[in-house]
Amino acid sequence: MTTLPDRPDAELLRLDQQICFSLNAASRAFGGVYRVLLKDLGLTYPQYLVMLVLWEQGELPVKRIGEHLRLDSGTLSPLLKRLEAAGLVRRERSPEDERSVTVSLTEDGAALRERAGQVPRRLLTATGLPVDDLAELRALLDRVTVALDAAVPDLTEG
Amino acid sequence: MTTLPDRPDAELLRLDQQICFSLNAASRAFGGVYRVLLKDLGLTYPQYLVMLVLWEQGELPVKRIGEHLRLDSGTLSPLLKRLEAAGLVRRERSPEDERSVTVSLTEDGAALRERAGQVPRRLLTATGLPVDDLAELRALLDRVTVALDAAVPDLTEG
DNA sequence: CGCAATTAAGTTGCGCACAACTCAATGGCG
DNA sequence: CGCCATTGAGTTGTGCGCAACTTAATTGCG
Numbered sequence: 001m002t003t004l005p006d007r008p009d010a011e012l013l014r015l016d017q018q019i020c021f022s023l024n025a026a027s028r029a030f031g032g033v034y035r036v037l038l039k040d041l042g043l044t045y046p047q048y049l050v051m052l053v054l055w056e057q058g059e060l061p062v063k064r065i066g067e068h069l070r071l072d073s074g075t076l077s078p079l080l081k082r083l084e085a086a087g088l089v090r091r092e093r094s095p096e097d098e099r100s101v102t103v104s105l106t107e108d109g110a111a112l113r114e115r116a117g118q119v120p121r122r123l124l125t126a127t128g129l130p131v132d133d134l135a136e137l138r139a140l141l142d143r144v145t146v147a148l149d150a151a152v153p154d155l156t157e158g
Numbered sequence: 159m160t161t162l163p164d165r166p167d168a169e170l171l172r173l174d175q176q177i178c179f180s181l182n183a184a185s186r187a188f189g190g191v192y193r194v195l196l197k198d199l200g201l202t203y204p205q206y207l208v209m210l211v212l213w214e215q216g217e218l219p220v221k222r223i224g225e226h227l228r229l230d231s232g233t234l235s236p237l238l239k240r241l242e243a244a245g246l247v248r249r250e251r252s253p254e255d256e257r258s259v260t261v262s263l264t265e266d267g268a269a270l271r272e273r274a275g276q277v278p279r280r281l282l283t284a285t286g287l288p289v290d291d292l293a294e295l296r297a298l299l300d301r302v303t304v305a306l307d308a309a310v311p312d313l314t315e316g
Numbered sequence: 317c318g319c320a321a322t323t324a325a326g327t328t329g330c331g332c333a334c335a336a337c338t339c340a341a342t343g344g345c346g
Numbered sequence: 347c348g349c350c351a352t353t354g355a356g357t358t359g360t361g362c363g364c365a366a367c368t369t370a371a372t373t374g375c376g
Contacts, residue, residue: 016278029306120174128305147286
């Protein structure tokens with residue numbers, strides 16, 4: 001067990017602040033850099049994430065996209081509509097299951113992949129961290145995410 | 159210099175995905191836990207951050223709150239209005255500088271601090287990480303944030 | 317002094333995240 | 347078979363984040 005050491009509440013409060021402050025700040029700093037990098041692609045950061053999934057997977061029902069990105073239809077439906085309006089994706093009811101909507105890339109959407117090719121390298125450079133540190137950061141974030149997700153049900157009931 | 163090693167674009171693209179995916183996921187996972195923990199305080203997570211600043215600093219102009227949290231008036235003005243409507247803060251034009259609005263805690267706002275006392279410990283427990291790892295996570299996040307902020311101007315022009 | 321530049325707060329508009337809901341299609345069980 | 351619970355997508359409403367803008371007060375410089 002990784003129980004919390006005995007520390008005064010004041011210290012915990014300070015640490016808590018630093019963590020939530022830091023995560024918030026980092027998240028928004030990433031957003032700011034992505035906003036600049038994606039500007040001439042005409043994509044927002046969440047739209048870019050959806051495009052990444054589609055570039056890798058080819059075509060997917062909305063449900064699957066949501067599972068990859070932890071987003072529900074309330075977020076994805078309007079976002080996909082905007083991507084469709086921009087001519088980057090198609091949305092079609094699945095013939096096998098009329099409840100499902102399959103999202104696929106248009107020619108323009110697939111072509112955008114080339115223009116987005118520089119984004120990852122520029123982003124990694126902008127972080128200023130060596131690749132090893134980034135890998136460690138990712139590992140810590142993933143561990144926290146798993147633990148937090150597992151904790152929510154307990155907190156909701158208990 | 160921490161230059162990027164020579165790696166194929168495909169690998170960079172994958173790493174990039176993992177980092178942005180991970181940060182996004184972690185950020186929203188934190189948000190989910192905070193939402194549960196703050197529910198009976200009647201606060202959202204950003205509102206909680208503002209209250210933390212006020213509990214620590216006593217009273218501040220909107221500008222200073224924004225500097226602590228990296229938020230502008232476009233975000234803070236409506237948020238502070240909601241806190242005022244909830245009876246937690248007061249907003250008053252500063253007599254010395256009529257442009258500035260001083261935000262201070264009401265009695266209810268100050269009293270809420272006690273009820274929020276359990277939040278940090280419960281959150282730290284929910285992360286499932288020992289305090290040392292959290293400190294390291296925070297350090298990595300802060301380094302990334304500084305680097306990303308510094309990179310934005312270059313990206314915007316160059 | 318007087319006027320232009322700057323500063324603080326607020327407003328507007330857009331997109332995202334999420335809860336709560338509707339609606340239609342599907343699946344399962346008596 | 348028929349009915350009801352479940353599932354997938356979409357809609358509505360609220361709040362946050364940010365860019366671009368407005369307004370009013372202040373500063374500073376000729």
